[in-house]
Amino acid sequence: MIGYDEWHYDVLVIGAGGAGLRAAIEASATGARVGVICKSLLGKAHTVMAEGGIAAALSNVDERDNWQVHFTDTMRGGQYINNWRMAELHAREAPKCVHELESWGALFDRTEDGRILQRNFGGHKYPRLAHVGDRTGLEMIRTLQDHGIHMGMEVHMECTIISLLKDEGRIAGAFGYDRQRGGFILFHAPAVILATGGVGRAYRITSNSWEYSGDGHALAYQAGAALVDMEFLQFHPTGMVWPPGVQGILVTEGVRGEGGILLNNKNERFMFNDIPPLYRNQTADSPEEGWRYTQGDRDARRPPELLTRDHVARCIVREIREGRGSPHKGVYLDISWIREKMPDAPGFIRRKLPGMYHQFKKLAGIDITKEPMEVGPTTHYMMGGVMVDADTQMSTIPGLFAAGECAAGLHGANRLGGNSLSDLLVFGKRAGLYAAEFASQNKAGKTDDVNIQSLADDAVSFFRQADGENPYAVMTALQEMMQDFAGIVRTESELLQAKESLIQFRQRARKVRVEGNREYNNAWHTALDLQHMIIVSEAITLAAIYRKESRGAHFRIDYPDPDPVNGKMNQVIRKGSDGRMHVESIPLKPVRPDLQQLIDEMK
Incomplete structure (x- = not known):
């Protein structure tokens, strides 16, 4: 016989990113005993790679924003395939979740009068992303893990789950192993939350880290749960393309949100050549005029580079395929051009995009305050995942819940930038609450040796x-x-x-x-x-x-x-x-x- 250790919990959370930690905090707040499985080390979750910000209709920068506009932006971006109830809950509850994160110690960039600053992002009608420079995900994880530890969650680091366990049709726990020592571990729990992230490791070029091998999706499928929308895999328009060793590493949409423009090898802003009818004024004299006309005076600064990610990615692929790409099969992303408009442009760029400045300086030898970056599409985010109930986040298997990128429904056919981090907060919280409630009403099932x-x-x-x-x-x-x-x-x-x-x-x-x-x-x-x-x-x-x-x-x-x-x-x-x-x-x-x-x- 092969030996194994055993642990007993009311709620077992598989994954220690934003969704998993938020779920663990909420479940712990009910008095439940909560175990968290971390494939890597605590604090190393892929959420730290989310740079641009958290989408929430706080209305701090533009008073016209509200949850209704956020809801319709999300539905439109998802091509109306979205689970509309999830889109509603997300838009309504995101602001409260951001303020909650702030109350736990998250330090956001500020407006002049001290409110949380928000930036433009692709597909969002108004400036909506609350951010911490371009390191928002890191700040989120830092805050959540600190609060979660104080709430009493128990963390099993460097542990991987290889199977979910069921008893009479409902969840009974999970079976995994310790990555360091190789020993097996049996976790007993009447409620399990999958918060394992995405599937990007299945592709050669990806912004995802090594943990993203689709564990939660596969575990749920093998246990009999339904998956939905799996064809909708987002390719982020801007990943690094050179040098080869860093190919696919994410270049945040925040670069475009702060004024970065996309250029082909003819120095053309090619995004003006393919503006969707929804955003186009058919009677304008030029594509540029048509775009500005549709946006209105207050939003004239919003470039077409901030259209939805699927559209921008396909436009970049078109330029590359038709011979207008950069030397390393990408296109150019340039924010250094703002030097013409802003006296302190280098300082502004380093202050707003410190991660990107250091990333390109160290990995590619490029100073983004002086020269353009080479970028191209990279496998980034899975809109599809475990089919869940919109309100409770429970899957089609009693006792099995899912939240974050592992779950499906909110984003439909295409996720808007920034909606991922608010997704983690809103539905991580809901998954934790309802998993704890389920555990309080159901005893742990039996496991078969x-x-x-x-x-x-x-x-x-x-x-x-x-x-x-x-x-x-x-x-x-x-x-x-x-x-x-x-x-x-x-x-x-x-x-x-x-x-x-x-x-x-x-x-x-x-x-x-x-x-x-x-x-x-x-x-x-x-x-x-x-x-x-x-x-x-x-x-x-x-x-x-x-x-x-x-x-x-x-x-x-x-x-x-x-x-x-x-x-x-x-x-x-x-x-x-x-x-x-x-x-x-x-x-x-x-x-x-x-x-x-x-x-x-x-x-």
Whole structure:
């Protein structure tokens, strides 16, 4: 028999980013005993990479902003595939969550009269992002982890979950291992919250860190929960493209929010050439005039570079493909031009964008106060995930909750910048509250030792392979395949090729060979991560095949236009009784009449 340690909790939170920490704080506030699983070290969650700010209608910079405008911006950005109830709750509750974070010690940039400063961001009608320079995510994590520790949450660092456990159809706990020592751990809990983030590691070029292997999505799917919107994977328009070792590292939208412009190799602001009809004045003499006309006097400074991320990313790809890109297959992002307008431009840039200044100085040898950056699209954010109830965040499995990037619904077909951090706060809080309530009403279920032994034996089977591929080689090949065939621009033939390739990858991943022992063995960790990465890759591919239209972040060359029928459907993925992945189209729920009226009035 393979031994394991045991822990008992009322609420188990898997993931220690913004959503997981906020959920743990709220559950702890009810008196529940809360355990937090951290794949890396506490404070190293991917949330620290969120730079631009937290979207919330505080109305500190523009009094015209309110939750109704934020709601309609979110719905429009998501191409109306969103879960409208989640969009409503998010817009209504985000301001309170920001003030709550502030009361716990978060230090925001300030207006001259001392209020929280807000900046422009893509897809938001008014300046809405509360920020801390370009290090907002780091400030959020610092604040939440400090408050969470004082609330009494218990943290298991460098621990990875490999399976969720159920008893009579509801959650009973989770089974994982200690990444340092290699020992197995059984967690008993009547309520489990998935807050594991995204899936970016399944692609070669990504802004995501190594933890983002789709663990929560795959764990939920394997346990029988429904996934939704998995075709909607956001490619952030601006990631570093040079040098090769830093390719994909995020360049915050805050650069464009503070005045950065996009240029091709002809020094043209190409974004003016592809302004969507929604923002265009058809009678204007030029694209530039048309854009300024539609924005109005007070918003004339908002550049077309701040259109939604899916649109900007596709425009950049077009420039590169048509030969107008930069030397390293990107385009130029230039904020140094403001030196012409502002006497203290270098100081302004270093003050507003300290992270970006140091990032390019150290990694690329570029001073962004004097010269442009080279940027290109990078795999960034998964809009799809675990299907949850809008109010409680519970999945289709009783006792299993999800929040943050791991959950789906709020963002629809495309996430607006800044909505991710407020998403973590609003729905992390809700998940923690309702998970604790569920735990108080339900005792922990039973766990089957035979099943646990089987899970442990399966996990160590890679050490017993007589021969087999290196897990790193299989992972790299998978990333290359997904980048080429299921990336930012998709076609039926390439998606079908990806589907066939995944059959082979599944077989290869089960036969990888790991040497050595279980202590500090990164090859073993990669072999286990591969199982999750292949599940999410298949879900993305199948959902993309079934959605025969272009909408938001999902762009099909063979179906370049939105389809009214597809636009009223969600693609839901479940594990069938045959063990295979099944896709089902389900109709969107009708929008509540008062909210529909808001949408119609602001279209």
